[in-house]
Amino acid sequence: xxxxxxxxxxxxxxxxxxxxxxxxxxxxxxxxxxxxxxxxxxxxxxxxxxxxxxxxxxxxxxxxxxxxxxxxxxxxxxxxxxxxxxxxxxxxxxxxxxxxxxxxxxxxxxxxxxxxxxxxxxxxxxxxxxxxxxxxxxxxxxxxxxxxxxxxxxxxxxxxxxxxxxxxxxxxxxxxxxxxxxxxxxxxxxxxxxxxxxxxxxxxxxxxxxxxxxxxxxxxxxxxxxxxxxxxxxxxxxxxxxxxxxxxxxxxxxxxxxxxxxxxxxxxxxxxxxxxxxxxxxxxxxxxxxxxxxxxxxxxxxxxxxxxxxxxxxxxxxxxxxxxxxxxxxxxxxxxxxxxxxxxxxxxxxxxxxxxxxxxxxxxxxxxxxxxxxxxxxxxxxxxxxxxxxxxxxxxxxxxxxxxxxxxxxxxxxxxxxxxxxxxxxxxxxxxxxxxxxxxxxxxxxxxxxxxxxxxxxxxxxxxxxxxxxxxxxxxxxxxxxxxxxxxxxxxxxxxxxxxxxxxxxxxxxxxxxxxxxxxxxxxxxxxxxxxxxxxxxxxxxxxxxxxxxxxxxxxxxxxxxxxxxxxxxxxxxxxxxxxxxxxxxxxxxxxxxxxxxxxxxxxxxxxxxxxxxxxxxxxxxxxxxxxxxxxxxxxxxxxxxxxxxxxxxxxxxxxxxxxxxxxxx
Amino acid sequence: xxxxxxxxxxxxxxxxxxxxxxxxxxxxxxxxxxxxxxxxxxxxxxxxxxxxxxxxxxxxxxxxxxxxxxxxxxxxxxxxxxxxxxxxxxxxxxxxxxxxxxxxxxxxxxxxxxxxxxxxxxxxxxxxxxxxxxxxxxxxxxxxxxxxxxxxxxxxxxxxxxxxxxxxxxxxxxxxxxxxxxxxxxxxxxxxxxxxxxxxxxxxxxxxxxxxxxxxxxxxxxxxxxxxxxxxxxxxxxxxxxxxxxxxxxxxxxxxxxxxxxxxxxxxxxxxxxxxxxxxxxxxxxxxxxxxx
Numbered sequence: 001x002x003x004x005x006x007x008x009x010x011x012x013x014x015x016x017x018x019x020x021x022x023x024x025x026x027x028x029x030x031x032x033x034x035x036x037x038x039x040x041x042x043x044x045x046x047x048x049x050x051x052x053x054x055x056x057x058x059x060x061x062x063x064x065x066x067x068x069x070x071x072x073x074x075x076x077x078x079x080x081x082x083x084x085x086x087x088x089x090x091x092x093x094x095x096x097x098x099x100x101x102x103x104x105x106x107x108x109x110x111x112x113x114x115x116x117x118x119x120x121x122x123x124x125x126x127x128x129x130x131x132x133x134x135x136x137x138x139x140x141x142x143x144x145x146x147x148x149x150x151x152x153x154x155x156x157x158x159x160x161x162x163x164x165x166x167x168x169x170x171x172x173x174x175x176x177x178x179x180x181x182x183x184x185x186x187x188x189x190x191x192x193x194x195x196x197x198x199x200x201x202x203x204x205x206x207x208x209x210x211x212x213x214x215x216x217x218x219x220x221x222x223x224x225x226x227x228x229x230x231x232x233x234x235x236x237x238x239x240x241x242x243x244x245x246x247x248x249x250x251x252x253x254x255x256x257x258x259x260x261x262x263x264x265x266x267x268x269x270x271x272x273x274x275x276x277x278x279x280x281x282x283x284x285x286x287x288x289x290x291x292x293x294x295x296x297x298x299x300x301x302x303x304x305x306x307x308x309x310x311x312x313x314x315x316x317x318x319x320x321x322x323x324x325x326x327x328x329x330x331x332x333x334x335x336x337x338x339x340x341x342x343x344x345x346x347x348x349x350x351x352x353x354x355x356x357x358x359x360x361x362x363x364x365x366x367x368x369x370x371x372x373x374x375x376x377x378x379x380x381x382x383x384x385x386x387x388x389x390x391x392x393x394x395x396x397x398x399x400x401x402x403x404x405x406x407x408x409x410x411x412x413x414x415x416x417x418x419x420x421x422x423x424x425x426x427x428x429x430x431x432x433x434x435x436x437x438x439x440x441x442x443x444x445x446x447x448x449x450x451x452x453x454x455x456x457x458x459x460x461x462x463x464x465x466x467x468x469x470x471x472x473x474x475x476x477x478x479x480x481x482x483x484x485x486x487x488x489x490x491x492x493x494x495x496x497x498x499x500x501x502x503x504x505x506x507x508x509x510x511x512x513x514x515x516x517x518x519x520x521x522x523x524x525x526x527x528x529x530x531x532x533x534x535x536x537x538x539x540x541x542x543x544x545x546x547x548x549x550x551x552x553x554x555x556x557x558x559x560x561x562x563x564x565x566x567x568x569x570x571x572x573x574x575x576x577x578x579x580x581x582x583x584x585x586x587x588x589x590x591x592x593x594x595x596x597x598x599x600x601x602x603x604x605x606x607x608x609x610x611x612x613x614x615x616x617x618x619x620x621x622x623x624x625x626x627x628x629x630x631x632x633x634x635x636x637x638x639x640x641x642x643x644x645x646x647x648x649x650x651x652x653x654x655x656x657x658x659x660x661x662x663x664x665x666x
Numbered sequence: 667x668x669x670x671x672x673x674x675x676x677x678x679x680x681x682x683x684x685x686x687x688x689x690x691x692x693x694x695x696x697x698x699x700x701x702x703x704x705x706x707x708x709x710x711x712x713x714x715x716x717x718x719x720x721x722x723x724x725x726x727x728x729x730x731x732x733x734x735x736x737x738x739x740x741x742x743x744x745x746x747x748x749x750x751x752x753x754x755x756x757x758x759x760x761x762x763x764x765x766x767x768x769x770x771x772x773x774x775x776x777x778x779x780x781x782x783x784x785x786x787x788x789x790x791x792x793x794x795x796x797x798x799x800x801x802x803x804x805x806x807x808x809x810x811x812x813x814x815x816x817x818x819x820x821x822x823x824x825x826x827x828x829x830x831x832x833x834x835x836x837x838x839x840x841x842x843x844x845x846x847x848x849x850x851x852x853x854x855x856x857x858x859x860x861x862x863x864x865x866x867x868x869x870x871x872x873x874x875x876x877x878x879x880x881x882x883x884x885x886x887x888x889x890x891x892x893x894x895x896x897x898x899x900x901x902x903x904x905x906x907x908x909x910x911x912x913x914x915x916x917x918x919x920x921x922x923x924x925x926x927x928x929x930x931x932x933x934x935x936x937x938x939x940x941x942x943x944x945x946x947x948x949x950x951x952x953x954x955x956x957x958x959x
Contacts, residue, residue: 339829341831342829342831342832343831343832396822462851462855464851464852464879465851466851466879466882471851
């Protein structure tokens, strides 16, 4: 005989403001099989959990129904409490009174009635629940880090230093990411490359890290602890084992006018190239889209001059299969380019540049060796206008969010300009100054007060060229709301930070969710900010949302801690809510095998003791099965079922709904 | 023969007669019938929407309802201000329950919002250009500054123009008609339209910038597709010139007049004699060859 306990939670006022919780508990006490029912303000709190534990022991409960929120957050809480009271945790179920009832209805009698019905359905289900025991699966203690920017580097080093193997995949020929392109960093103005490059070298030399540059993720299968990843190693056309990095090939390459990605298009590179002098690995690759040999079949100059015979034109893309236990996505971000700002003449006027281009102009390793020269004629600008929020916080442009880093780097840019040209005129147009962070506001104040940067609160409507000057038309919303016009030699747009163009594709390969702007979604915005909803896949850096370097590094270390914690166990405990086969009735048609999205169904031969074959049946691999239930729906002989969601349980729930009249009036 | 509804509004019956003349001439050559709405009324522009938001929807909505009743799917609204009001009314009726119930009672007509207002640029681009491209007899040997003003490109939810901050559709039409559009900076700046009567000093200041930039970039004429822009830039020239060191003599003409010239229509039939700023020098510059329409 079932002895069910019902525990109705108020969730503060979340449920009790529209549902009469005491009434629900009272109605539930009349359901057949229910021997105990009670309501309480916060069932997930310690005293609330104790209520459950005490009731299980005192009333010898055989099943528990907690009527509270969605099971997503607190099912583990209540199952743990159930287990602590000595009952199998899978005999505890949750009725979702919050998302499914109180939040979506007004306070009416029928709302309380619906809540009571939801409870009754679960009471009927839990009567058929069986004791289940967790599954143990082994863990591959190797992490895959996708992206070799500062986020990926930090995560990889932290994991590797904890003694675990790391595989890093970077799509560009060198690791370093956006941080390698920056000149100085806020709020300390220390040189970006000087603090980054030692870490890049550490990655390359670390015995626990295997680095694949110029490589991309081809496919990802498997699950936490046991991912199977295929990496596409793009053909570098250069044998990096033989190459000494002498650079002779780059010198002799006749194709030298390719816009240099690393210098944000402000410089040129050859068709065979190393992205920047401190690159890791510091060996070239051939850009086949621009190489004469690959376009026309002629040239071959680099091969002729190479003293190490390292140039291999015939090299092909290689697919490398690796097994990993955890994946860190650290793929970074991009900034909005070109046609997006016709009103600012971006893309039309050479001297209207973006923030990243300014970084390259200000960088000692940049195309102008750190001397600020404007792109159009190489003159040193006397007046620069900086425009914050170029695209960001602008719903009309489709980017309603704040790009977070621009207020700070704009202050930094204005400051760098003033440090290089003391008599220069720096003007910043801004909406608000968002300088939340340690020493951040002080940094902006320093730009305004000590370095004499003119901050104008207002938007710029238009930029046009007149007599060789850029005329910046805007408004000063603080000084009598007057329109202002400023003549500038150069304009720097803090263009919006956006997700990488291929981030959606990668998210789909990884089976992780992403937001409407294609940034990857964290599992919980406050409490699980480094994990994704897919177990075993974590995030680091600006692929999740625009972030500065300190935030990226913090998140990367947080992610590394999660990975290391996962690797601290030898086996992974998985919920046993997976499919199982009844060998007696299975006819071995294997229709289930053809529809299983996780390739979790295998064939099993059943033999007599003498070895003669009786029949071949389906067998579920408990490590791979995700409990989706597709096979259950397809099985013609009803031989497959899912633990925790058996047909019997579902029928019990449905038929409970059809028998509602008996209790509705109570 | 393609049939399109036609809502001339007050301007095209009065101050912008030349816009109406030239537009009708193009439509005839393109073999498109412009069906004027029966008993149309004022679109309510400028006055209604600053006084009464319901009236501002009801007035243009009545015109939309008439078009629906006449079975017209599209209404050509050459005046940008009228277009803005009609499009806004359609938008409100489609998106706001309150207007959907209230407006039919007020205008005593049914309205579903099926009739879609289109601008003259949509009309030329979508219907006329294809049909007249073989009839462009005259090379337009001059530089044109295409001026959009505000109401063709704003607000965002009504504008049918791509790249609203730096549109190119007028330039494309002019180019395909054989003219040379120039790149300039003030094509979507405000001409001061609403202040045309009460604050001519502000109109003078704003228009001076527009005309000055067009002249400094060598434009022979400014092309407009809005009677408000036209009256400010053309009629307020005395006020404008007070803000300039030298008098600006660039003529301001409607896009339909220019296409009419390319089609070889007699300038008089296109209303070139109706402007305040003389157009004869400009017309002289273009090679002339007229056809009968």
